[in-house]
Amino acid sequence: MRLPRRVPAVPVPAVPALLCVLVGVLLAGFLAADPLSPDPRPARPPGGGTVDVWLTTTSGPGGRDVVKGLERQRPLRFTGRAAGRGAITVDASRTYQEFAGGGASFTDTAAWLLNSSGALSDRKREEVMRRLFSPDDGIGLSFLRNPMGASDLARFGYTYDDLPAGRTDPGLSRFSIKHDLADVLPLTRRARELNPALTVMASPWTAPAWMKDNKRLDQGHLAARYYGTYARYFVKYLQAYRAHGVPVGYVSAQNEPTCCRGYPSMRWSGSGLHYFTKRELLPRLRAAGLPTKVLALDWNWDRYESHGAPVVADPAVRAHPNFGGIAWHGYSGDARTQSAVHDAHPGVDAFDTELSGGDWTADQHRSDMRGLIDATRNWGRSWVKWSLAVDQDGGPHHGGCGSCTGLVTVHNGDRRHGEADFTVEYYTMGHLTKFVRPGASRIASTADSAVPNVAWRNPDGSRALIAYNDTGRARTIEVGADGRSFRYELPAGASATFTWRGD
Structure with a gap:
């Protein structure tokens, strides 16, 4: 958490007692939350051109100390542009095995x-x-x-x-x-x-x-x-x-x-x-x-x-x-x-x-x-x-x-x-x-030794791309699907799942 910079004290109007109680309850709930619990909300496909991102990061040389565990990130949006060279392209028209x-x-x-x-x-x-x-x-x-x-x-x-x-x-x-x-x-x-x-x-x-x-x-x-x-x-x-x-x-x-x-x-x-x-x-x-x-x-x-x-x-x-x-x-x-x-x-x-x-x-x-x-x-x-x-x-x-x-x-x-x-x-x-x-089908995605990945199409038509940054530095990855694309900066040694609704 970023600490606010110190500012001079200034007079403020009195805050109603009920509002203080409500703020206190909300703050207590926030502080009591388990930071390593996955988001309890169902992982449902986002709508429109939105991409949901779920991130896991670890610290320490053994890759066992979880810092962010399946933590939901700020959603992304597809652009109208097709992906450029070097992108991970997801092609739902090419299917492989069914997931058991x-x-x-x-x-x-x-x-x-x-x-x-x-x-x-x-x-x-x-x-x-x-x-x-x-x-x-x-x-x-x-x-x-x-x-x-x-x-x-x-x-x-x-x-x-x-x-x-x-x-x-x-x-x-x-x-x-x-x-x-x-x-x-x-x-x-x-x-x-x-x-x-x-x-x-x-x-x-x-x-x-x-x-x-x-x-x-x-x-x-x-x-x-x-x-x-x-x-x-x-x-x-x-x-x-x-x-x-x-x-x-x-x-x-x-x-x-x-x-x-x-x-x-x-x-x-x-x-x-x-x-x-x-x-x-x-x-x-x-x-x-x-x-x-x-x-x-x-x-x-x-x-x-x-x-x-x-x-x-x-x-x-x-x-x-x-x-x-x-x-x-x-x-x-x-x-x-x-x-x-x-x-x-x-x-x-x-x-x-x-x-x-x-x-x-x-x-x-x-x-x-x-x-x-x-x-x-x-x-x-x-x-x-x-x-x-x-x-x-x-x-x-x-x-x-x-x-x-x-x-x-x-x-x-x-x-x-x-x-x-x-x-x-x-x-x-x-x-x-x-x-x-x-029942999901694996679909084609571009092989990448630096960012290994695998893509799936669920029975409801939604897509999931699982990716891992197998390098020592953060990498901005571009993902293309259905003639559109999105970008995301994946931290070093981090794993992410991206989900979106198919056409």
């Missing part, structure tokens, strides 16, 4: 922290849920990828059919989703109430230990004699969730099939994934009348040839009504692999299903914005982070990731117990999900 949604995961860690840990009051939990999932009161998260059982962010290892050592259950008579009934399912149901357009995906980290060759939740392979049993395990999970009011739109056969020691995990070869997907999982889903679609890979770009291609290259798999495409992670390799695979198989959809924030990231703001833009400019229909929440120590977790960050930090047992912080990942995700609705 953006979001994160109700890991066991996140769901427990938000729901039954006792860290949050009922009122605070509802506030957090609204800020996460409501399109009007928050950022409108529209895609959840929930683990099927324990993951690397869980309080302990578990599946839905755990037995004492030496016992088996090939008929799955002991199968139960009781664990999820405490936290994961109630929160997922509430998320769907807040955003009916929400898509739910499920990914397993491991089969029950008795199905595996090493009889442990950590590592090992699925024993061949249990391939069919494990496919029925998927069916029972999907049926149970549907019975509790949560239809699951997508599953993958395995999260990160070459990873990892120290937490629930299971290893697969590419040929094993192909056989299981084609011969067991897809037929079982079809026979059960389930519309859920299977996504191949669910791992990094550089793992496609070994673990994605064997599944995707099979025309019988691609033609199956329960096959849904490829799930990609963004930890290693190159996002352009998605475009290369799309060129080879244009009918196979791409979903970006995991890219965690973490202490290892040099600049979280930059990493998120580059990840979002690169994934969606390379045919990604979704952009999904990892855990929705962790506590102030990055947990709780049993093994697994001790340095992952979430969209929300829940303070549990420290001096700020009961509070929830919305991290930079909340705001970077909001640049997408608050303004781009499921």
Whole structure:
């Protein structure tokens, strides 16, 4: 805030007492406002030639200290002039993939922290849920990828059919989703109430230990004699969730099939994934009348040839009504692999299903914005982070990731117990999900290495352009659309979403 210059005191007329009270109330409300809360007003397209601007800036070398979080700026106006050379030109006549949604995961860690840990009051939990999932009161998260059982962010290892050592259950008579009934399912149901357009995906980290060759939740392979049993395990999970009011739109056969020691995990070869997907999982889903679609890979770009291609290259798999495409992670390799695979198989959809924030990231703001833009400019229909929440120590977790960050930090047992912080990942995700609705189409926009960007046309015809200034200085950008243009000075290292009404 700019301080006024000091001026000599001059006599002023008395101010009525009622007016003083009103001014005091308004000033108190202003001072009490959360400067990092996104504008609660719905992100509706402005009228006429107006362009709305929503800005996020951060300070510090790690890109984590939010200064302006999805802060609405003074509206701009289109001029009647066409954009000049060097402008970012948005062309709604050229369309690409349809947006399925953006979001994160109700890991066991996140769901427990938000729901039954006792860290949050009922009122605070509802506030957090609204800020996460409501399109009007928050950022409108529209895609959840929930683990099927324990993951690397869980309080302990578990599946839905755990037995004492030496016992088996090939008929799955002991199968139960009781664990999820405490936290994961109630929160997922509430998320769907807040955003009916929400898509739910499920990914397993491991089969029950008795199905595996090493009889442990950590590592090992699925024993061949249990391939069919494990496919029925998927069916029972999907049926149970549907019975509790949560239809699951997508599953993958395995999260990160070459990873990892120290937490629930299971290893697969590419040929094993192909056989299981084609011969067991897809037929079982079809026979059960389930519309859920299977996504191949669910791992990094550089793992496609070994673990994605064997599944995707099979025309019988691609033609199956329960096959849904490829799930990609963004930890290693190159996002352009998605475009290369799309060129080879244009009918196979791409979903970006995991890219965690973490202490290892040099600049979280930059990493998120580059990840979002690169994934969606390379045919990604979704952009999904990892855990929705962790506590102030990055947990709780049993093994697994001790340095992952979430969209929300829940303070549990420290001096700020009961509070929830919305991290930079909340705001970077909001640049997408608050303004781009499921069913939107990506449209053409000029590629720019200094100001990476991606553009969308929503089902109501409105436009959204997401841009990031990947330079060390403020840049005046010019944006052209439909024969008109506007200019905006984008601060160094800042992200912005521009929205306007289409013709």
